[in-house]
Amino acid sequence: MKHMTRKATRHVNQNEGLIFEKSSAGKGAWKLPPLDVPEVDTKKLLGSSERKDLGNMPEVSEIEIIRHFTRLSTWNYAIDLGMYPLGSCTMKYNPRVNEHVARVEGLADGHPYQPEKVSQGALRILQTLSECLIDITGMDAITLQPAAGAHGEMTGLLMVRAYHQSKGNARKKILIPDSAHGTNPATAAMVNYAVENLKSDARGMVDVAALESQMNEDVAALMLTNPNTLGVFEQQIHKIADILHAKGGLLYMDGANMNALVGKVRPGDFGVDVMHLNLHKTFSTPHGGGGPGSGPVAIKKSLEPFLPTPVVIVKPDGTLGFEYNRPKSVGRVRAFYGNFGMFVRALAYIMANGPDGLRQTTEDAVLNANYMRKGLEATYDLPYSTPTMHEVVFSDKLQAKKGVRTMDIAKRLIDYGFHPYTTAFPLIVPGAMMIEPTESESKEEMDLFIEAMTSIAEEVQEDPQLVLDAPHSTRVSRLDETAAARKPVLRWKPGN
Amino acid sequence: MRYLPKSPADREAMLKAIGLRSLDELFAPIPAEYRLSRDLKVPRQMAESEIVEWFKERSRENGEGYTSFLGAGAYFHYRPVVIDSLISRGEFLTAYTPYQAEISQGTLQSIFEFQTMICELTGMEVANASMYDGSTAAAEAVMMAVRLTGRRSVVVARSLHPEYREVLTTYATHQGMPLAVVGFGDDGRVNLEELAKAVSGETACLLIQSPNFFGTIEDADVIAEIAHKNGAMLVVSIAEALSLGIVEPPRHADVIAMEAQSFGVPVAFGGPYCGVIATREKFVRQMPGRLVGQTTDKQGKRGFVLTLATREQHIRREKATSNICTNQALVALMVNIFMTIYGKAGLRELAKQNLAKTAYAAEQFGKQGKLLFTGAPRFNEFVVATSEDPYAINSRLLGHKTVGGLPLKKFFPELGNAALWCCTEMTTRTAIDTAVGLVAESESSVRSLKREADVEEVAR
Numbered sequence: 001m002k003h004m005t006r007k008a009t010r011h012v013n014q015n016e017g018l019i020f021e022k023s024s025a026g027k028g029a030w031k032l033p034p035l036d037v038p039e040v041d042t043k044k045l046l047g048s049s050e051r052k053d054l055g056n057m058p059e060v061s062e063i064e065i066i067r068h069f070t071r072l073s074t075w076n077y078a079i080d081l082g083m084y085p086l087g088s089c090t091m092k093y094n095p096r097v098n099e100h101v102a103r104v105e106g107l108a109d110g111h112p113y114q115p116e117k118v119s120q121g122a123l124r125i126l127q128t129l130s131e132c133l134i135d136i137t138g139m140d141a142i143t144l145q146p147a148a149g150a151h152g153e154m155t156g157l158l159m160v161r162a163y164h165q166s167k168g169n170a171r172k173k174i175l176i177p178d179s180a181h182g183t184n185p186a187t188a189a190m191v192n193y194a195v196e197n198l199k200s201d202a203r204g205m206v207d208v209a210a211l212e213s214q215m216n217e218d219v220a221a222l223m224l225t226n227p228n229t230l231g232v233f234e235q236q237i238h239k240i241a242d243i244l245h246a247k248g249g250l251l252y253m254d255g256a257n258m259n260a261l262v263g264k265v266r267p268g269d270f271g272v273d274v275m276h277l278n279l280h281k282t283f284s285t286p287h288g289g290g291g292p293g294s295g296p297v298a299i300k301k302s303l304e305p306f307l308p309t310p311v312v313i314v315k316p317d318g319t320l321g322f323e324y325n326r327p328k329s330v331g332r333v334r335a336f337y338g339n340f341g342m343f344v345r346a347l348a349y350i351m352a353n354g355p356d357g358l359r360q361t362t363e364d365a366v367l368n369a370n371y372m373r374k375g376l377e378a379t380y381d382l383p384y385s386t387p388t389m390h391e392v393v394f395s396d397k398l399q400a401k402k403g404v405r406t407m408d409i410a411k412r413l414i415d416y417g418f419h420p421y422t423t424a425f426p427l428i429v430p431g432a433m434m435i436e437p438t439e440s441e442s443k444e445e446m447d448l449f450i451e452a453m454t455s456i457a458e459e460v461q462e463d464p465q466l467v468l469d470a471p472h473s474t475r476v477s478r479l480d481e482t483a484a485a486r487k488p489v490l491r492w493k494p495g496n
Numbered sequence: 497m498r499y500l501p502k503s504p505a506d507r508e509a510m511l512k513a514i515g516l517r518s519l520d521e522l523f524a525p526i527p528a529e530y531r532l533s534r535d536l537k538v539p540r541q542m543a544e545s546e547i548v549e550w551f552k553e554r555s556r557e558n559g560e561g562y563t564s565f566l567g568a569g570a571y572f573h574y575r576p577v578v579i580d581s582l583i584s585r586g587e588f589l590t591a592y593t594p595y596q597a598e599i600s601q602g603t604l605q606s607i608f609e610f611q612t613m614i615c616e617l618t619g620m621e622v623a624n625a626s627m628y629d630g631s632t633a634a635a636e637a638v639m640m641a642v643r644l645t646g647r648r649s650v651v652v653a654r655s656l657h658p659e660y661r662e663v664l665t666t667y668a669t670h671q672g673m674p675l676a677v678v679g680f681g682d683d684g685r686v687n688l689e690e691l692a693k694a695v696s697g698e699t700a701c702l703l704i705q706s707p708n709f710f711g712t713i714e715d716a717d718v719i720a721e722i723a724h725k726n727g728a729m730l731v732v733s734i735a736e737a738l739s740l741g742i743v744e745p746p747r748h749a750d751v752i753a754m755e756a757q758s759f760g761v762p763v764a765f766g767g768p769y770c771g772v773i774a775t776r777e778k779f780v781r782q783m784p785g786r787l788v789g790q791t792t793d794k795q796g797k798r799g800f801v802l803t804l805a806t807r808e809q810h811i812r813r814e815k816a817t818s819n820i821c822t823n824q825a826l827v828a829l830m831v832n833i834f835m836t837i838y839g840k841a842g843l844r845e846l847a848k849q850n851l852a853k854t855a856y857a858a859e860q861f862g863k864q865g866k867l868l869f870t871g872a873p874r875f876n877e878f879v880v881a882t883s884e885d886p887y888a889i890n891s892r893l894l895g896h897k898t899v900g901g902l903p904l905k906k907f908f909p910e911l912g913n914a915a916l917w918c919c920t921e922m923t924t925r926t927a928i929d930t931a932v933g934l935v936a937e938s939e940s941s942v943r944s945l946k947r948e949a950d951v952e953e954v955a956r
Contacts (some may be wrong), residue, residue, distance in 0.1 A: 120557040
């Protein structure tokens with residue numbers, strides 16, 4: 001055939017360029033209504049402040065925008081496509097009703113400064129969610145203001161500092177286990193506390209003897225993730241709390257792994273004084289490619305005077321309102337009241353579950369992690385045999401003998417249709433492979449994943465290069481991160 | 497439970513495979529005395545239809561259908577439907593932070609485009625992938641200036657959004673960063689004499705907002721000169737991103753800390769929004785937050801990755817530039833799509849409509865009350881002082897399903913009965929005329945007889 005018809009194939013969406021490369025003057029995707037007030041002379045109004053040119057901002061039509069972003073979206077993996085077992089990240093199903101109710105007009109268009117009389121709906125949402133989270137955590141009070149988990153950590157430590165300050169000594173340092181998330185030490189530094197490392201014992205738990213010897217009147221708090229990043233519940237938790245409290249210290253719990261506990265056990269009951277939650281983990285608000293998050297901080301009564309302002313209160317006439325006059329408050333950590341849209345979603349999730357659903361969710365999450373462990377423990381090294389809660393950490397020890405490391409296995413998983421697990425974290429496990437299936441995976445999906453991991457382990461023995469060169473099925477192969485960091489190109493420029 | 501993909505038989509089979517008899521055995525590692533033996537006190541399991549109805553009821557209690565003249569850091573602009581249609585794609589909505597670049601190119605490329613457009617709009621050389629919001633972006637930008645200059649004192653304009661200043665105060669308290677506040681003049685702009693006195697060889701940076709909290713456009717070039725003469729940096733906060741469509745960006749600033757909510761993000765009772773930090777290339781290694789960079793794959797094909805991670809908490813722990821981790825990716829995508837829709841010509845026209853509506857409204861309100869800060873250009877907000885308490889005016893407006901301007905006495909007692917009004921392309925001439933008429937009602941007659949306490953109960 002001499003004249004082949006030009007045919008649009010997979011090729012089209014695989015080679016989508018940058019939006020700037022589609023732009024040309026005179027195209028546009030907007031139309032404004034006619035102006036119903038007199039036109040203005042911008043020069044007269046703005047003088048030398050008037051902007052003349054918007055540089056290289058794109059000019060494209062609506063269909064091009066739809067195609068551009070739709071094509072880009074096809075280059076992403078997502079929970080909606082399959083299992084996303086990133087340990088510690090809790091990639092669970094994001095219910096669609098959450099998205100729907102967040103867009104109901106009076107909520108999406110509510111202004112943070114509209115009078116309280118016409119804000120009762122939003123205030124009721126703040127109050128209802130607060131009450132739910134307080135009971136779930138077993139704490140006494142809460143602030144919803146922090147915008148993300150790390151922001152919650154900062155807010156929590158600010159309250160810890162204010163608490164100690166009120167007793168006359170702000171203290172100097174925070175104890176942080178070596179298995180902790182990087183945000184913990186980074187947060188302590190932001191609140192001007194020194195960080196002291198606390199080592200784990202052979203079972204992957206806090207070394208209680210070490211804690212006992214390191215605990216003194218200089219320690220403001222211990223920041224503990226429970227279950228910790230090995231997916232292990234701190235069985236000596238009561239002892240840990242007692243050691244801290246005996247010397248006037250506080251127990252901060254990083255609630256990143258709260259999805260292992262909801263409905264089964266409450267941090268407030270085992271001695272926690274202050275903790276943050278990640279609504280984008282445990283309470284199903286979408287990760288959205290990296291945010292928005294939401295990091296409420298729940299506290300015991302003793303810390304209540306220090307909550308950020310404002311606080312939701314019931315007024316004498318029974319309506320809800322904000323209280324600003326709180327002289328001992330640590331102040332404000334964000335403008336307005338926090339990521340309200342995420343509160344709506346989290347509350348919708350709690351309502352869809354109810355007490356029975358929340359409990360079963362936790363049980364299924366722990367069941368899945370244990371089933372995963374059982375399915376893979378003969379194939380991959382399990383550095384800690386301590387019982388598993390919601391996630392399990394293997395290492396690449398057996399595969400490393402063939403020169404294949406955790407990142408290589410992770411990349412090969414992509415070819416099997418799965419998102420990789422978390423690699424190289426926690427730091428206490430060399431070559432860590434941290435797997436968190438969450439409750440959202442069916443037995444079939446779990447079996448498929450276990451088969452994929454088993455098959456990769458066989459490939460490592462038979463043809464390690466196949467794994468080292470993975471992924472083989474993606475639009476781009478492994479990217480040169482070193483070059484990206486050495487000579488950063490952080491924006492497009494004409495002629496690039 | 498409808499989100500859980502397991503039958504009772506599946507659970508049984510899985511338990512059997514593990515070698516357990518009951519789900520409760522999975523929780524044996526938790527000491528028995530701490531295990532919860534009752535149901536959580538949360539609402540009972542509800543049907544989807546019940547959930548939707550519950551939130552619709554809340555919506556009806558929340559000013560649904562009211563016309564609003566509020567701005568002050570949260571702006572009502574039209575959101576093209578394309579935005580929600582695209583961000584609702586599961587591939588964007590339900591993806592994680594793009595650590596695995598090979599299967600995250602969609603998110604990574606869109607962030608690269610976002611960074612580029614923010615640079616174009618702000619006149620800066622680099623922009624990050626987003627911050628929590630404008631208030632925390634401003635605080636982080638100040639801390640960045642503190643690291644870069646090795647100085648600790650900060651001079652802040654009183655015309656910065658008061659809640660941004662509160663956030664900065666919280667962040668600065670334990671960093672040993674003294675804050676000095678500089679007032680504003682009769683034109684609403686930063687008082688330059690006061691400013692020149694406040695800045696010294698100890699000053700790390702000046703933080704101003706433009707357009708400032710009153711909607712007034714600052715002369716950032718002059719302020720930059722004062723800062724630079726003293727070896728200090730200039731950080732400019734921009735809360736109304738749309739102003740960049742028609743207002744010259746502060747090109748001599750060192751860091752711009754922006755709130756991009758105006759670009760397609762719902763007002764949503766204050767969040768989630770989208771902060772951004774933009775700066776000069778030479779400062780990039782002290783910038784907080786995620787950055788996406790361009791690179792190539794093994795075949796030489798263009799691709800994108802998260803880069804310069806050695807600034808970040810997961811690598812540097814307590815030595816990181818910030819503790820920020822997750823930020824606002826999906827909101828940044830809304831902003832990105834909005835900027836793409838309006839683009840080079842549309843953003844200017846849209847900004848121009850805001851300018852026209854505001855000019856008209858300011859003129860009309862100025863006939864009834866006293867228009868403040870007339871000596872300097874403004875964008876889409878203006879301040880009107882009335883003889884009547886603005887809370888009383890607002891309570892009358894509420895009766896007409898209208899939310900009036902923000903009474904300023906809470907933040908600026910020295911401004912008495914002044915209120916901050918905002919008009920955007922969404923504000924109709926009819927709405928403006930109606931509101932002006934209601935303000936006039938009292939301004940022409942004697943002051944309202946209502947006791948202030950009653951008024952506050954209704955309108956606060």
